[in-house]
Amino acid sequence: MKEVVVKERDYRRADEAVKRAExxxxRGYQEKQVIRSVKKYLKGLKIPFSARDAYVAARLRIRGKEKFGKLSSKLFFDESGYRYSTPSVVAEYRAERLKDYEVADVSCGAGMQLCYFGxxxxxxxxxxxxxxxxLAALNILATESEATVYCGDAFNFKGGADVIFSDPARPESEVVRTLKSLQPxxxxxIERFNSMFVFELPPQMPPKRVDSxxxxxxxxxxxxxxxxLNRLAFYTGEIAECDTSAxxxxxxxRVTSEDEKARIEKVKELELDTIAEVDRTITHSGLLENLAGKLGIEAYLLTxxxxxxxLQVKDIVPSAFLKYYNVLFSEKCGEACKKRxxxxxxxxxxxxxxxxxxxxxxxxxxxxxxLKGDRHVYMFKIGESYVVCEPAR
Ligand SMILES: C[S@@+](CC[C@H](N)C(=O)[O-])C[C@H]1O[C@@H](n2cnc3c(N)ncnc32)[C@H](O)[C@@H]1O
Structure with a gap:
C-alpha cells in the first residue's frame, strides 16, 4: 500500500490556486473563467489536482464556514468528500474520546476526522x-496534523493500531438503514483486524438494530x-463505557443508560405552564427516562x-437536550386561536x-x-389543541 506524499511546494501551489479561485x-466570475485563470498555478504539479478541482475546493471553502469554522479557509475537498466529512466539533469530540489510543482510520475520505486524530x-x-x-494528504499539511495517509483498500492495510476506526461510505438514502450497504x-x-473498533454508523439505526x-x-x-441527531458511533472493547449514550x-x-431513570407518566391534558421539547437524539436512543433521572426533573409526557x-415540566433545569417554552394559551378552535x-x-x-x-x-x-404585534410565538399541537408558547429564557 502506497503512502501518499505531497511535497510542500505542490501543497503551496494547490493552495494558491484554490485561494485565487475563491x-x-x-468577485462573480463564472466556472470556466475561474478554471482558465488558475491553470497557471498548477503547471508541473506532481499530484492529481486539476484547475477544476481547485474551483470545486474553492466553492467548498466558501460553503464550509459553518461546518469547519476558521479551518475551512485552508481545506481541500471534492463534493462527495465534503458532504460526508465530519464537522469540526464532532471530529474534535471523537478525537478527545480516543485520545489514549493509537488510531488507524481505514476509510478516511478527505481526512477531516483523521486530521483531528493527528x-x-x-x-x-x-x-x-x-x-x-x-485531498487528505493536502488537509494534513494544511492543518499541520501528525497524520499519515495511505492509498488503498482497508482490507489490505497491514499496519496495526490500538483502535481501528471506520466511517464507511453509505448510499445517500435507503428505506431501512443497515450495515449491508456500508463500504468498507x-x-x-471486524473479521479482518484484531483490535478495538469504532464505527460511525447511520444514526437512523436504533440501538436494538445495532446490537442485532x-x-x-x-x-x-x-x-x-x-x-x-447527527451521528452514531459504535465503540467496542474497553472504550465502550456503557450500553447506550447520547x-x-x-x-x-452526556446522558447514558447507566444514569438512574425517573419515571415519566403519560398525561392527556396540558396542566402546567411550562413545556419542554426533547431532542430526538434522546428519544431515538431510548434515554428519555435516564435524562429525566439525571436532571432530577418532574416531567409528564404530552406527545x-x-x-x-x-413534556410538561414543573421546573426549568437547564439541559442542551431540552428546549423550554412558557405556555401563553391553548385553544381547540383555529379561529379562537387567531383571535387570541x-x-x-x-x-x-x-x-x-x-x-x-x-x-x-x-x-x-x-x-x-x-397580526401586527411584535411577539414571536411557537405553536405546538397537543391532542386537538393548539398550544401557543414563547421560548423560556
Ligand atoms: C464517509 S467517508 C469518510 C469521511 C471522513 N471520516 C471525514 O471525516 O472526512 C468514507 C470514505 O471511505 C472510502 N472507502 C470506501 N471503501 C473503502 C475501502 N474498502 N477502503 C478504504 N476506503 C474506503 C470512500 O472512498 C470514502 O471516501
Missing part, C-alpha cells in the same frame, strides 16, 4: 480513492449537533412521535406541529394574517 468566485498523537489513514487520498463493511473489518447486527457488544453513542455538541452534555416529543394571537400582540407564528412542507407557509400565513 477570490474570483467571490492533532493529539500520530494517526494513520487509509483511503481507497486516489484523488481523495491526496464493518462486519468484514454486530457479533460483538459495544456502546452505541448518539451525537446531537445543535439539537439535531452526547449533545457543542456543550458535551411522543418520530418527529417531536413534548391578536389579543396578546403576536406578529410571527412558527409552526411546531406536523404540516407537510409544501403546506407550511399556507398554514402559517393563515394564522399570521392580520
Amino acid at each position: 477570490e474570483l468566485i467571490r 492533532f493529539r498523537r500520530r494517526a494513520i489513514g487509509v483511503e481507497i480513492e486516489e484523488k481523495r487520498a491526496y 463493511n464493518p462486519l468484514k473489518i 447486527s454486530f457479533p460483538v457488544k459495544g456502546e452505541k453513542e448518539y451525537t446531537s449537533l445543535d439539537f439535531r 452526547v449533545s455538541l457543542p456543550s458535551k452534555e 411522543l412521535d418520530t418527529r417531536r416529543t413534548l 394571537l391578536k389579543e396578546v400582540n403576536v406578529g410571527k407564528v412558527t409552526l411546531r406541529f406536523n404540516v407537510r412542507p409544501e403546506e407550511y407557509w399556507r398554514v402559517r400565513r393563515k394564522f399570521e394574517e392580520g
Whole structure:
C-alpha cells in the first residue's frame, strides 16, 4: 500500500490556486473563467489536482464556514468528500474520546476526522480513492496534523493500531438503514483486524438494530449537533463505557443508560405552564427516562412521535437536550386561536406541529394574517389543541 506524499511546494501551489479561485468566485466570475485563470498555478504539479478541482475546493471553502469554522479557509475537498466529512466539533469530540489510543482510520475520505486524530498523537489513514487520498494528504499539511495517509483498500492495510476506526461510505438514502450497504463493511473489518473498533454508523439505526447486527457488544453513542441527531458511533472493547449514550455538541452534555431513570407518566391534558421539547437524539436512543433521572426533573409526557416529543415540566433545569417554552394559551378552535394571537400582540407564528412542507407557509400565513404585534410565538399541537408558547429564557 502506497503512502501518499505531497511535497510542500505542490501543497503551496494547490493552495494558491484554490485561494485565487475563491477570490474570483467571490468577485462573480463564472466556472470556466475561474478554471482558465488558475491553470497557471498548477503547471508541473506532481499530484492529481486539476484547475477544476481547485474551483470545486474553492466553492467548498466558501460553503464550509459553518461546518469547519476558521479551518475551512485552508481545506481541500471534492463534493462527495465534503458532504460526508465530519464537522469540526464532532471530529474534535471523537478525537478527545480516543485520545489514549493509537488510531488507524481505514476509510478516511478527505481526512477531516483523521486530521483531528493527528492533532493529539500520530494517526494513520487509509483511503481507497486516489484523488481523495491526496485531498487528505493536502488537509494534513494544511492543518499541520501528525497524520499519515495511505492509498488503498482497508482490507489490505497491514499496519496495526490500538483502535481501528471506520466511517464507511453509505448510499445517500435507503428505506431501512443497515450495515449491508456500508463500504468498507464493518462486519468484514471486524473479521479482518484484531483490535478495538469504532464505527460511525447511520444514526437512523436504533440501538436494538445495532446490537442485532454486530457479533460483538459495544456502546452505541448518539451525537446531537445543535439539537439535531447527527451521528452514531459504535465503540467496542474497553472504550465502550456503557450500553447506550447520547452526547449533545457543542456543550458535551452526556446522558447514558447507566444514569438512574425517573419515571415519566403519560398525561392527556396540558396542566402546567411550562413545556419542554426533547431532542430526538434522546428519544431515538431510548434515554428519555435516564435524562429525566439525571436532571432530577418532574416531567409528564404530552406527545411522543418520530418527529417531536413534548413534556410538561414543573421546573426549568437547564439541559442542551431540552428546549423550554412558557405556555401563553391553548385553544381547540383555529379561529379562537387567531383571535387570541391578536389579543396578546403576536406578529410571527412558527409552526411546531406536523404540516407537510409544501403546506407550511399556507398554514402559517393563515394564522399570521392580520397580526401586527411584535411577539414571536411557537405553536405546538397537543391532542386537538393548539398550544401557543414563547421560548423560556
Ligand atoms: C464517509 S467517508 C469518510 C469521511 C471522513 N471520516 C471525514 O471525516 O472526512 C468514507 C470514505 O471511505 C472510502 N472507502 C470506501 N471503501 C473503502 C475501502 N474498502 N477502503 C478504504 N476506503 C474506503 C470512500 O472512498 C470514502 O471516501
